Amino acid sequence: SLTYAPSFGIPALRGKWQESIFEKNSSLSGKKISLPVVTCGITHGISLFADIWVDPDDVVILPDMMWGNYNLIFSVRKGAKISQYSIFTENGTFNLKAFEDKIKEEAGKHKKLVVMLNFPHNPSGYTVTENEGNGIVEILENQAKAGINILAVTDDSYFGLFYEKKSIKESLFARLCGKNSRLLAVKLDGCTKENFVWGLRVGFITYGCQTEGDPSPVYEALEKKTAGCVRGNISNASHLSQSIVLKSMLSEEYSGEKEEKFIILKQRAERVRNVLSDSKYKDAWEVHPFNSGYFMCIRLKTVNAESLRVHLLEKYGVGLISIDEKNLRVAFSCVEESDIKELFDIILQGVEDLSV
Amino acid sequence: SLTYAPSFGIPALRGKWQESIFEKNSSLSGKKISLPVVTCGITHGISLFADIWVDPDDVVILPDMMWGNYNLIFSVRKGAKISQYSIFTENGTFNLKAFEDKIKEEAGKHKKLVVMLNFPHNPSGYTVTENEGNGIVEILENQAKAGINILAVTDDSYFGLFYEKKSIKESLFARLCGKNSRLLAVKLDGCTKENFVWGLRVGFITYGCQTEGDPSPVYEALEKKTAGCVRGNISNASHLSQSIVLKSMLSEEYSGEKEEKFIILKQRAERVRNVLSDSKYKDAWEVHPFNSGYFMCIRLKTVNAESLRVHLLEKYGVGLISIDEKNLRVAFSCVEESDIKELFDIILQGVEDLSV
Structure with a gap:
C-alpha cells in the first residue's frame, strides 16, 4: 500500500x-x-x-x-x-x-x-x-x-x-x-x-x-x-x-457494521422529527422537508439566520451553518440522540435572545 | 484519523x-x-x-x-x-x-x-x-x-x-x-x-x-x-x-530509517557509475551527468530511443522511459545493486539487436 x-x-x-x-x-x-x-x-x-x-x-x-x-x-x-x-x-x-x-x-x-x-x-x-x-x-x-x-x-x-x-x-x-x-x-x-x-x-x-x-x-x-x-x-x-x-x-462484518451506523443516524433523524413536533417551536421556525442524509434545515420566521448562527456559537458554543438569510442547517448526524432536544431548545433560546 | x-x-x-x-x-x-x-x-x-x-x-x-x-x-x-x-x-x-x-x-x-x-x-x-x-x-x-x-x-x-x-x-x-x-x-x-x-x-x-x-x-x-x-x-x-x-x-527511528534507505539508493547510483565506466558501452551511448535522485539518462548514438524502449520491453521485459528520440531514462532506484550490470548489458544487447 x-x-x-x-x-x-x-x-x-x-x-x-x-x-x-x-x-x-x-x-x-x-x-x-x-x-x-x-x-x-x-x-x-x-x-x-x-x-x-x-x-x-x-x-x-x-x-x-x-x-x-x-x-x-x-x-x-x-x-x-x-x-x-x-x-x-x-x-x-x-x-x-x-x-x-x-x-x-x-x-x-x-x-x-x-x-x-x-x-x-x-x-x-x-x-x-x-x-x-x-x-x-x-x-x-x-x-x-x-x-x-x-x-x-x-x-x-x-x-x-x-x-x-x-x-x-x-x-x-x-x-x-x-x-x-x-x-x-x-x-x-x-x-x-x-x-x-x-x-x-x-x-x-x-x-x-x-x-x-x-x-x-x-x-x-x-x-x-x-x-x-x-x-x-x-x-x-x-x-x-x-x-x-x-x-x-x-470483510464479512462490512454490511453489519454499516447497518449499525445507519441505525444510529436513523434514530437521530427520528428523534429530530419527534422533538420538532412540539408546537412550542412553531412561532420560531418552519421545518423544511427531510427524510435522509446528515442534515435538516429550519426556516426562521423572526430572526436572521447568520445573526443567530453567530449568537449560538458565541453564547452557547453551538455550531450550525446559515444557508442564507432565513435558513439554518442542523447536522443532526453528529448529535447524540439524547442531546437533540437540548440542541433545539438552545436554538429556540437563541431566537428568543435575539427577539428581545 | x-x-x-x-x-x-x-x-x-x-x-x-x-x-x-x-x-x-x-x-x-x-x-x-x-x-x-x-x-x-x-x-x-x-x-x-x-x-x-x-x-x-x-x-x-x-x-x-x-x-x-x-x-x-x-x-x-x-x-x-x-x-x-x-x-x-x-x-x-x-x-x-x-x-x-x-x-x-x-x-x-x-x-x-x-x-x-x-x-x-x-x-x-x-x-x-x-x-x-x-x-x-x-x-x-x-x-x-x-x-x-x-x-x-x-x-x-x-x-x-x-x-x-x-x-x-x-x-x-x-x-x-x-x-x-x-x-x-x-x-x-x-x-x-x-x-x-x-x-x-x-x-x-x-x-x-x-x-x-x-x-x-x-x-x-x-x-x-x-x-x-x-x-x-x-x-x-x-x-x-x-x-x-x-x-x-x-519517531526516534525516523532519521535512522531514512539514512538506511538513502544508503541503498546511493550504492545503486555508485554501482551505475562503476558499471558504465566500462568502455564497451561507449559506442552505444553517452552518459548524461547524474549525481542524485532516482534516475539517470543515456544518450543513444546509433538507435532511436523509443524503438529501443519497445524492443527492450517486448524482448527482455525491461521497462525504461524514452525522453525523446535520443534519450532513455533508467530508474536505477528500483534496481537491485547486483542486477545493475545485467540491466546495462541487456540495454547494450538491445542496441546491438536493433543495429543488425
Whole structure:
C-alpha cells in the first residue's frame, strides 16, 4: 500500500465498487455502466467532473439551497454560471415545476446543460419520492430528445442514508442511464459517508450513457480521459486508503457494521422529527422537508439566520451553518440522540435572545 | 484519523514539516517562510500551484529534458506555454548560458515568468553545483530587479538524495527566498520520495517572499488562498496519511530509517557509475551527468530511443522511459545493486539487436 496506485484506482476496488453500485441500484439491472475511476474523495469527483466537462460560461443547474463548495468549484474555479431553481414547494415537496421551468429556460439559451442532482440533499436532508425522481428523469430525457446535450450528474455523497418509506431508495443515476444518446449520466459517490471514512478520501466517478451497439469502447475512452485528468491533478489517490476500503468491503462484518451506523443516524433523524413536533417551536421556525442524509434545515420566521448562527456559537458554543438569510442547517448526524432536544431548545433560546 | 483533516492540512504536521525544511536548508537560517499547506502528493502541489498562479498563455520555463506530467499540468490543463532551454552543456555541466538566454528571451515578451526548478532532476538525476545554483538565483534576481515578476518554483520531489560532494545540498528555494519583492519562491515537496511513502499522497506547498516589514500577513493570505484551492479541488488530503507521516517523523527511528534507505539508493547510483565506466558501452551511448535522485539518462548514438524502449520491453521485459528520440531514462532506484550490470548489458544487447 506504500507503492503508487494507478491513476485509475486499484482494479480490485474499482470492480468491487461497480458491483456494489449494481447491488444498491436495482434500475441498473441489465444496463451497462463504466468502471468507476477512483478520486480523492467526492469533492475531487466533482472538481474532476468540472475539469473534464465544464467550460467557462457553461450553465450549471442547481437548487437554491446547496452546498457552498459547488460555488467554489463551478463558479470560482471553472468560470461557469450557476443557475438556481427553488427546491421546495409551499407544501414541502420537491418543486418539479420550478425545476422544469429552469431547465426549459436554460435550454433556450444553451445547447449543453449541466444538471447537478444531489439526493440525499445537502443541506436540507431531502430525497425525492419515486414520482418526483421519475419526473426529473423525464424532464431531462425530453430535453435530450429535443436536441439539448445533458450532463446529468448525481452527487450521491449521502447515498443509502434513507430513513423514510416514501423516498426513492436508489440513485437517479440508475434511471438516467441509457435514456438518450444526448444524455450522459455521471455518478459521483464515495466511501466518505457511505462507508463512514471521512478522512480516507476515496471517491468514485462512474459514467452511464446510451450508445448504438456495445458501449465498452465509449466507457473505456471516458475512463482513460478521467484517469488522465487524475494524473494531471494528483497523480493518484492514496493507495493505503484504497486498500483499507477494499479490505473492509470484502470483510464479512462490512454490511453489519454499516447497518449499525445507519441505525444510529436513523434514530437521530427520528428523534429530530419527534422533538420538532412540539408546537412550542412553531412561532420560531418552519421545518423544511427531510427524510435522509446528515442534515435538516429550519426556516426562521423572526430572526436572521447568520445573526443567530453567530449568537449560538458565541453564547452557547453551538455550531450550525446559515444557508442564507432565513435558513439554518442542523447536522443532526453528529448529535447524540439524547442531546437533540437540548440542541433545539438552545436554538429556540437563541431566537428568543435575539427577539428581545 | 478517520475524521476530515483541515484543507490546510493538520497543524502539527505543517509545523513539523516547516521545522524540517529549516533543518534541511541552511540558507533559510534567519529567513521567514510560510507554513506549508498539505497537498495530496507533489503532483497535487504542482497542479495547485498552476491553478492559483498560472493563467492561459503564461510562459513556464523548463529544461528540454523534463517530467512528462509538467506538460499535462501546464499545457493541457492550464493552457500555458512551456518554453524550454537546453539543460546540459557539451561538457556535462548545467547550461547556465542557455538558461539565462531563455529567461532573457521570455522576459522580453512577458512581464511574468514561471520558472520550474527541479533538482534532483527528473529524468537526468542531476543536481546543480554550488556555483550553478547561485548562478540560477542571480539570473532570476536580476530579472526581478529589472521589473519582471518571477515565480520561481522548486519541485523538490527527490530532495535529499544527493550522492556526490560537488552538488548543492539544499533546495534553491532557500536561496531564492527574500531576494526581491518581485520574486516569489514556491517550494513543492513531500513525503513521497523523501520519506519513501509513495502511496500515502502527502505533499506540501510553501512560500518564501520578500516584503517590507513583517511578512506574516502575506504568508497568511497565501496559505488561505492555497487552502481555498485545496478545498475547491479535493476538500482535504487523507487524514490517515497525514497522521502516519507525522507519527513517523516524531519517531526516534525516523532519521535512522531514512539514512538506511538513502544508503541503498546511493550504492545503486555508485554501482551505475562503476558499471558504465566500462568502455564497451561507449559506442552505444553517452552518459548524461547524474549525481542524485532516482534516475539517470543515456544518450543513444546509433538507435532511436523509443524503438529501443519497445524492443527492450517486448524482448527482455525491461521497462525504461524514452525522453525523446535520443534519450532513455533508467530508474536505477528500483534496481537491485547486483542486477545493475545485467540491466546495462541487456540495454547494450538491445542496441546491438536493433543495429543488425
